[in-house]
Amino acid sequence: MIPAPEFDFDYLIVGGGLQGCLLAHALASHRPESAVLLLERAAQLCGNHTWSFHETDVAEQARGWFDPLVAHRWPGYRVSFPGLSRRVRIPYATITSDRLREATLSLAGAAAGPARARRLVVRTGESCEILSPTVVRLGGSAEVSCRAVIDCRGRAASAGLPSGAGYQTFIGHEYETARRWPASEPTVMDVRLDQAGGFEFLYELPMGPDRVLLEYTRFHEEPAYDKARAAELISSRLAEAGAGSAKLIRTEHGCLPMPYVAATRHEGPSLAGGYAGGWYHAATGYSMPLAVRFAELVARARPDRVAAEVAAAAAEDGLRRGFARFLNRLLFCLVRPEDRWKIFRRFYLVLSEDRIARFYAHRFTLTDAARIVIGRPPTGLAPVRFARSFVSLPGPVPT
Numbered sequence: 157m158i159p160a161p162e163f164d165f166d167y168l169i170v171g172g173g174l175q176g177c178l179l180a181h182a183l184a185s186h187r188p189e190s191a192v193l194l195l196e197r198a199a200q201l202c203g204n205h206t207w208s209f210h211e212t213d214v215a216e217q218a219r220g221w222f223d224p225l226v227a228h229r230w231p232g233y234r235v236s237f238p239g240l241s242r243r244v245r246i247p248y249a250t251i252t253s254d255r256l257r258e259a260t261l262s263l264a265g266a267a268a269g270p271a272r273a274r275r276l277v278v279r280t281g282e283s284c285e286i287l288s289p290t291v292v293r294l295g296g297s298a299e300v301s302c303r304a305v306i307d308c309r310g311r312a313a314s315a316g317l318p319s320g321a322g323y324q325t326f327i328g329h330e331y332e333t334a335r336r337w338p339a340s341e342p343t344v345m346d347v348r349l350d351q352a353g354g355f356e357f358l359y360e361l362p363m364g365p366d367r368v369l370l371e372y373t374r375f376h377e378e379p380a381y382d383k384a385r386a387a388e389l390i391s392s393r394l395a396e397a398g399a400g401s402a403k404l405i406r407t408e409h410g411c412l413p414m415p416y417v418a419a420t421r422h423e424g425p426s427l428a429g430g431y432a433g434g435w436y437h438a439a440t441g442y443s444m445p446l447a448v449r450f451a452e453l454v455a456r457a458r459p460d461r462v463a464a465e466v467a468a469a470a471a472e473d474g475l476r477r478g479f480a481r482f483l484n485r486l487l488f489c490l491v492r493p494e495d496r497w498k499i500f501r502r503f504y505l506v507l508s509e510d511r512i513a514r515f516y517a518h519r520f521t522l523t524d525a526a527r528i529v530i531g532r533p534p535t536g537l538a539p540v541r542f543a544r545s546f547v548s549l550p551g552p553v554p555t
């Protein structure tokens with residue numbers, strides 16, 4: 157597609173985080189003739205993240221543009237609870253901010269040639285305002301027009317924190333160790349019995365023989381970090397692993413709302429993807445499966461059909477989004493904080509790998525949903541209680 161003379165670009169992506177960059181790659185693959193401007197307010201793209209996912213989250217048709225972005229892959233992973241240790245044979249993988257940034261800048265050919273001759277132009281340090289579905293005001297107040305603006309501003313685009321939500325906070329430390337790390341596969345939940353007022357676990361990602369990311373994750377009513385507890389669990393894992401002295405090479409942290417009431421609809425003037433548009437898994441907090449799906453949808457749709465196809469896909473996914481919020485309600489309103497871990501233990505105890513894969517990919521069926529929640533209380537719900545609690549919102553469970 158050649159840009160029509162009245163437009164500066166075909167697509168204008170506002171926000172160069174996970175969704176914005178994935179979309180830039182999908183457009184380069186499916187619409188190589190389109191002119192795309194990617195605008196990011198920070199000094200560089202992609203922030204500071206380690207985005208993990210199950211390989212089964214990504215559709216075959218997206219593999220061509222997606223696979224080169226993957227930084228690490230493992231054939232499976234472990235979960236460990238009191239009384240349950242399981243290896244899940246679903247390939248697991250990670251995209252790092254560094255890899256995604258490099259790949260996006262190289263797609264843009266950042267250093268070479270005049271900007272107007274390139275198909276993808278990246279501009280950082282641009283805090284933009286979206287004025288209409290086709291016009292964006294840049295930081296310096298100039299306006300740029302295009303056929304379609306896509307809002308990928310993440311949480312910055314949503315109006316504050318949602319009112320009905322619990323929170324998932326992460327504190328991650330990446331280390332280089334003097335001796336070989338004892339595990340070659342991730343442990344995505346290492347749950348100890350001494351749960352400190354909520355649900356907490358250690359997430360372990362071996363990035364190489366002597367490199368590991370240890371991330372303390374906590375599900376809590378408040379969006380607050382418990383740095384002391386994170387330091388305690390991380391250092392006890394380092395000591396237990398016996399990998400010798402460990403040099404801290406990177407840290408990351410963040411907080412994700414886990415909403416249990418429906419988010420107010422995106423009211424922005426343009427089409428929105430990623431967190432801004434509700435394209436994330438409310439129950440896991442992970443964005444990858446739905447961000448890839450959104451990128452594919454936008455890039456494959458005829459430009460005049462993009463909004464309609466995105467709306468149809470969101471509607472088709474509506475029940476699943478509702479169920480994911482219901483699971484958060486179960487977690488934060490229907491069971492006591494000290495029992496929360498048992499829900500996850502039950503999940504890994506009763507679900508087959510196929511069901512686990514569909515759940516994480518946000519492609520679960522009604523029978524998958526029933527299998528997740530129906531069982532003996534307190535970690536499962538009797539069918540009648542399930543039906544009742546799905547339609548009425550009870551208050552928090554007293555501690």
Ligand SMILES: Cc1cc2nc3c(=O)[nH]c(=O)nc-3n(C[C@H](O)[C@H](O)[C@H](O)COP(=O)(O)OP(=O)(O)OC[C@H]3O[C@@H](n4cnc5c(N)ncnc54)[C@H](O)[C@@H]3O)c2cc1C
Pocket residue numbers: 170171172173174175176195196197198201202203205206207208209282283284285308309310311312313326327408409410411412429430431432436441442443444445
């Ligand atoms: C510590 C942590 C660990 C996580 N781990 C995982 C994981 O393992 N797997 C997974 O799938 N998800 C994970 N998530 C969730 C995931 O990171 C987010 O849901 C995801 O980044 C959302 O993508 P996004 O593109 O919508 O938003 P973001 O990635 O936040 O990107 C939004 C971008 O828009 C920019 N922006 C905002 N306002 C403007 C403006 N006015 N003009 C221009 N640019 C603007 C921001 O600077 C930012 O770069 C994790 C989150 C955290 C905090």
